[in-house]
Amino acid sequence: MPKVGAHVSASVSLELAFQRAKQINADCFQIFISPPQQWLKTRHPEDEVSAFLKAQKESGISPNFIHGTYLINLGTQNKEHLKKSIDWLIYALNLAKDLEMQGVIFHLGSHKGVGFEAIKEQVIKSLGLILKEVRGDGERGAPSSARSAVRTSDGAADRQDPKRFKQPQLILETSAGAGGNLGGNFRELGEILKQVDNPRLKICLDTQHVFASGYDVKSVLGLKDVLEEFEQEIGLENLAVIHANDSKVEYRSNRDRHENIGEGFIGKEGFSNLINHPKLKDIPFILEVPGFAGNGPDLENVQLLKSLVDK
Template structure:
């Protein structure tokens, strides 16, 4: 498994490549827009060209773009709904420019409605985004299922995927979110069952990225609390099985925690790398 971190893109944008190299990342995730703002951010063309040129040498691949946090493709509010679509299209266009694999995003919240009531809305938005762009993947991330947040169960993601019917719609599996949603990745048996269920409902061929976060909260607690690798309820041995699993080892694995271990001074990325056979 190629392993990497979520890397900051504080200006200048092209510095992300040296930051990724310095962190020991072999693949990486970045924002290309300010995560708490609707307005798309302009990245100077010069910086994009420099980023691409620097990465020819550094070869950090794949690059995954993480969307802004405000996205809600189920929103009743026309402004938020349209702004979500616009922001994802902007991310997708930037992905194509920088040679990223695609754009990972959180679907949003039903805000008290049933999933079946918002499904059409989500499907229409995803189709619009894919129609407006050419190459990059649009990547649904499974959620921890807090409150009305969409996408904690594979069944829900599969309903969206089956309705959109596009080869460019893919999935990221976040280990902390899956665990919080009741998928017991901590045990050997639980990992096998989770992958079998993923394959049954979604299809493992749709899985293009892993977010490797340990969970600070218990199995099935439906809360989104990441922990450093080995410091949470999933545990080191479970991550050893995950990074070496024959069905997962060709995927990029991204850590989203700050990466600093208080106890040992060793960061999560180094720990994960040491678990690879």
Template structure:
């Protein structure tokens, strides 16, 4: 019988600092100055200010290069009133500790730009696999998981999004689900008092991956002791790849109904808004820019006109084209999504959104990036062994 998460638990760390920035706003002069803004990341004040009070919280997973505090200004610069970030390297087991200066600057930037911690959705390490039946490897993932939670708490954040894990072909789905829930329970004890909500992401359903079925998420939550500290993030590309068709109003309403029945809408804490490069039920996680994939702009119109999805972070993880100008594509996509909110859904408006996104993607190097990817694919073709979908997609990010 598999043992729930780990043998020796972390000693609980008690967090007493409030994490609600909006409730405890104070004079910015009391904090250390935030990183100096340059012309490339200067905030667009008119656009951003107009969206601050919107019920829709649309943003992107922005860069935290040079310090997590930079993620805040990067988000504001593209007119986002929500954002995601990595609180450490997503592909390393350990990272340098956050300094007091970095923490202070991050909190000051949050205050300066008026972001509420409820609309920031940090993403966990890609290495974490809490469903691994190997106790030693699972413990390594668990330690990385808890470190992420502690970093979020130090920054005053309240959400933490992560991929649930994989059976790696050595456990049943039910066994891995129990292990994931056990690790979440242990992590909640280890971070007692932080209030951080562990937000489980749905997955594309490849091979051994947990989370392609809403029922998986519901079963994990059933086994979590503290229901106030667990939630779900729905990724549109993952849903579509797993067979959930959101392209029509009927399809979207069925998805919401199924999710409510198998998980519960009360657990929804955020979404990732991504179009899909692959067709419905492909089981492949391939993000595409809004309106340019197989989902199409209509699918996102349904979301941005469903009031049940207001006041939660709606985060783009779409291709950004030129790495030197990632914000340009996201700024246009964010504006396009806002234009869909309240729209009647006429074909002209949907086409306008798609056209604007296509133009900016091509202008900042989307076509060049595609050619580069095709060239690399040809170069590597003779070197690669035959792999299952899970190895090509999600499983490659999990520790063995």
């Protein structure tokens, strides 16, 4: 059975995310590490990082993810904006490594009308640069852990437990494909992955976004085709995580509008097909739904999705 997690708040102190996840029965989570509409690089002191690592180990809540700021745009024509985007992603990926999280999920941004081909090289070069700047442990050219932003864990424990993440992934999220937004189709994402050629570059499939951009993840036959196309263009081994959101808007509407599980156009039947698909059984499902009380992912949505798993 796939893990079902949710976007939770990490405000005040990062380790509080574990309590908040526990309250809604989430098996894993995604957090913001600084306000999502700003370029702020919040500094998280060493004791906060240690508290997070301790809670992660004790709770078993894992794998966890950082969601990037919404300002990132690797397709921008503005050099300063591009530099800010790259710098922020390096900051986030370093923190993901220190926190032993699986990686950083983010939206590539928009080509603003100039077309994918025109900005493709820039996107590929930027991603390559970020992954080179923040290497996984044991990768060629990786800095010794003494030079890592925060020194925390003991190497011996890492070697014993391969599940502990010291190979932070940069995870591109699929988009709803609205006006110039990058990531709206598997072919472009696949091309980016092939060109960057780094095993730590992965994909986050958002069920609402792909549905809106014309991938039918709702029906059994539709989902079969979607996963076949994903396999062909990107490779299922590169699917790191699923954002499980129902859709407030219709198929092919190209709009990014999340809905609670079962309340939207994908519906309970669609999510039952998704969560029981054998090819997705090892992929974490993370909810980014509005919540039944309007306060974001809640216990009700988590339980609903878990209840759709075939017994």
